[in-house]
Amino acid sequence: xxxxxxxxxxxxxxxxxxxxxAVSRIGLATAVAYRGEYLLRSLTLVLxxxxxxxxxxxxxxxxxxxxxxGFELRDMIWYLVITESIIYARPRLAxxxxxxxxxxxxxxxxxxxxxxxxFHYAQTLGEAAARGIAGFAVAGLVxxxxxxxxxxxxxxLAVFLLALFLAATIDFFLAFSVGLLAxxxxxTGPFALxxxxxxxxxxxMMLPLEIFPRLLRDVAGWLPxxxxxxxxxxxxxxxxxxxxxxxxxxxxxxxxxxxxxxxAVFRAGIRRVNVHGG
Amino acid sequence: xxxxxxxxxxxxxxVVLDRLSKTFTVRVKPPGLAGSFRALxxxxxxxxxxxxxxxxxxxxxxxxxxxxxNGAGKSTTIKMLTGILYPSSGRASVLGYEPWSRREQLAFFxxxxxxxxxxxxxxxxxxxxxxxxxxxxxxxARAYRDxxxxxxxxxxxxxxxxxxxxxxxxxxxMRCELAAALLHRPRLLLLDEPTIGLDVLAKRTxxxxxxxxxADEKLTVFLTSHDxxxxxxxxxxxxxxxxxxxxxxxxxxxxxxMLMRTKVIDLLLGGPGTVPEMPGVRVLKKTQVGIxxxxxxxxxxxxxxxxxxxxxxxxxxxxxxxxxLERVIGMIYRQEAGQ
Numbered sequence: 001x002x003x004x005x006x007x008x009x010x011x012x013x014x015x016x017x018x019x020x021x022a023v024s025r026i027g028l029a030t031a032v033a034y035r036g037e038y039l040l041r042s043l044t045l046v047l048x049x050x051x052x053x054x055x056x057x058x059x060x061x062x063x064x065x066x067x068x069x070g071f072e073l074r075d076m077i078w079y080l081v082i083t084e085s086i087i088y089a090r091p092r093l094a095x096x097x098x099x100x101x102x103x104x105x106x107x108x109x110x111x112x113x114x115x116x117x118x119f120h121y122a123q124t125l126g127e128a129a130a131r132g133i134a135g136f137a138v139a140g141l142v143x144x145x146x147x148x149x150x151x152x153x154x155x156x157l158a159v160f161l162l163a164l165f166l167a168a169t170i171d172f173f174l175a176f177s178v179g180l181l182a183x184x185x186x187x188t189g190p191f192a193l194x195x196x197x198x199x200x201x202x203x204x205m206m207l208p209l210e211i212f213p214r215l216l217r218d219v220a221g222w223l224p225x226x227x228x229x230x231x232x233x234x235x236x237x238x239x240x241x242x243x244x245x246x247x248x249x250x251x252x253x254x255x256x257x258x259x260x261x262x263x264a265v266f267r268a269g270i271r272r273v274n275v276h277g278g
Numbered sequence: 279x280x281x282x283x284x285x286x287x288x289x290x291x292x293v294v295l296d297r298l299s300k301t302f303t304v305r306v307k308p309p310g311l312a313g314s315f316r317a318l319x320x321x322x323x324x325x326x327x328x329x330x331x332x333x334x335x336x337x338x339x340x341x342x343x344x345x346x347x348n349g350a351g352k353s354t355t356i357k358m359l360t361g362i363l364y365p366s367s368g369r370a371s372v373l374g375y376e377p378w379s380r381r382e383q384l385a386f387f388x389x390x391x392x393x394x395x396x397x398x399x400x401x402x403x404x405x406x407x408x409x410x411x412x413x414x415x416x417x418x419a420r421a422y423r424d425x426x427x428x429x430x431x432x433x434x435x436x437x438x439x440x441x442x443x444x445x446x447x448x449x450x451x452m453r454c455e456l457a458a459a460l461l462h463r464p465r466l467l468l469l470d471e472p473t474i475g476l477d478v479l480a481k482r483t484x485x486x487x488x489x490x491x492x493a494d495e496k497l498t499v500f501l502t503s504h505d506x507x508x509x510x511x512x513x514x515x516x517x518x519x520x521x522x523x524x525x526x527x528x529x530x531x532x533x534x535x536m537l538m539r540t541k542v543i544d545l546l547l548g549g550p551g552t553v554p555e556m557p558g559v560r561v562l563k564k565t566q567v568g569i570x571x572x573x574x575x576x577x578x579x580x581x582x583x584x585x586x587x588x589x590x591x592x593x594x595x596x597x598x599x600x601x602x603l604e605r606v607i608g609m610i611y612r613q614e615a616g617q
């Protein structure tokens with residue numbers, strides 16, 4: 001049975017798209033394979049949000065007017081719901097390549113008729129969707145009960161979803177580039193830790209960039225990390241949401257850069273794959 | 279010296295390797311804490327030649343055993359055949375493709391099973407993996423279902439299709455792994471220790487099915503195994519590799535006969551036994567009721583040994599057999615090592 005004999009263009013392209021969609025579905029199915037764990041893990045978000053809620057309540061109690069850089073307490077907590085959900089949704093991508101190299105399962109994942117990078121991308125999107133939806137739903141329910149419903153800029157909802165997709169893609173390319181270092185070094189953990197911490201700090205996971213000192217805010221604003229967390233969240237939350245056009249344009253620019261970086265790292269690394277032994 | 283029965287390539291060849299070599303750079307760490315710090319400051323590396331100038335041709339439809347001791351270079355060769363490893367030098371053609379530069383295209387036509395790894399999604403039932411692989415290999419939906427049903431029956435995995443892979447026994451999982459590797463009707467199947475750790479029944483199912491597929495579909499099989507049963511029951515040709523080099527390449531039957539100067543004689547006795555002193559005869563085992571001897575037939579003709587044994591003992595039963603293939607292979611390894 002040879003691959004779908006196409007006439008030859010359209011069916012072949014459809015078959016190619018279908019394979020990556022199927023990989024995404026498997027990623028999603030894997031993420032929800034254990035119902036209890038799937039929901040229970042989301043509860044860790046509730047704990048984090050509880051701690052931040054308490055801290056912010058103290059800060060806001062001492063703030064005249066109850067507004068910090070255009071954020072009311074409720075906005076701030078809902079900003080955290082979105083940013084924490086984005087972080088929570090991310091699979092441990094860097095460690096995955098590392099594991100494949102060490103366990104030798106690379107022999108399978110690299111020898112199938114697909115792009116190795118796109119395969120992992122599709123799988124990551126599926127997993128991230130499953131985890132992100134669960135995390136946001138659980139955290140959102142709890143926060144609604146404690147600080148009230150969000151005052152999202154719903155007109156931006158469609159562009160927010162697009163920005164989330166672009167954010168996940170940029171993050172994938174960057175995190176996967178770090179993971180691909182496994183083709184050179186024996187342990188990618190420290191690199192992955194560095195990337196994750198930078199993403200959390202400079203990406204705006206704990207604080208909107210407006211609250212950063214000016215220099216740090218400028219630096220963070222120029223990095224792709226803020227396009228992964230801060231920018232999508234700020235399309236929905238805050239008195240004055242970010243303008244959609246510049247955010248999407250900036251994301252597309254970073255996506256192109258990160259994508260090229262990832263492909264270059266993969267092309268260089270694939271020649272160095274070192275999986276000798278059984 | 280390499281013992282071989284074929285040279286060059288042929289038009290119907292599934293695999294052609296031409297002086298293929300692979301050298302790895304391995305980091306060396308001296309033992310102990312001080313060694314760890316030294317390696318941190320000034321890392322040292324050494325080159326390991328995993329495969330050295332291997333030349334080999336495998337015809338389409340051939341069932342070849344590619345064997346050798348641990349670390350001989352078998353798996354490295356297989357990984358170069360699938361295209362995931364780039365060689366350090368030399369050339370290879372697999373079904374007409376250079377594997378490492380046409381990995382994705384080649385993947386449509388080859389299947390692989392690595393006995394100590396899994397290609398099935400661990401948390402999901404095999405059926406989900408099969409469905410996904412059908413998409414990955416861009417299979418037509420109906421043709422896929424027919425093929426899947428055929429393989430499910432052949433490997434007897436019907437009862438496990440809905441069970442998450444993590445809950446399957448090794449034998450059940452391996453049969454599913456093989457079915458997964460064959461879903462897209464590959465023309466070449468690369469098997470790296472496919473029966474490792476399996477019970478007799480699972481091995482038999484796998485061997486029978488592979489033999490049938492080889493005969494019915496002209497499936498070329500490239501098999502590495504430490505299990506002599508796999509080699510004896512499946513392969514017609516055997517290539518022995520050691521220290522990265524091919525040291526023997528011939529038919530399995532030739533392997534046995536060529537090195538058949540050794541015979542094993544088993545005696546069942548009706549009383550205490552004695553073994554007359556004869557050059558080329560070695561006692562392997564001696565009990566109250568039996569003797570087991572190994573005879574080097576080039577030094578001492580077997581019939582002469584048998585006659586002397588019959589004269590000296592009250593023999594109830596006698597058998598002359600070839601040494602097990604395991605021992606023959608061991609002899610090849612030792613010959614190559616100059617022992």
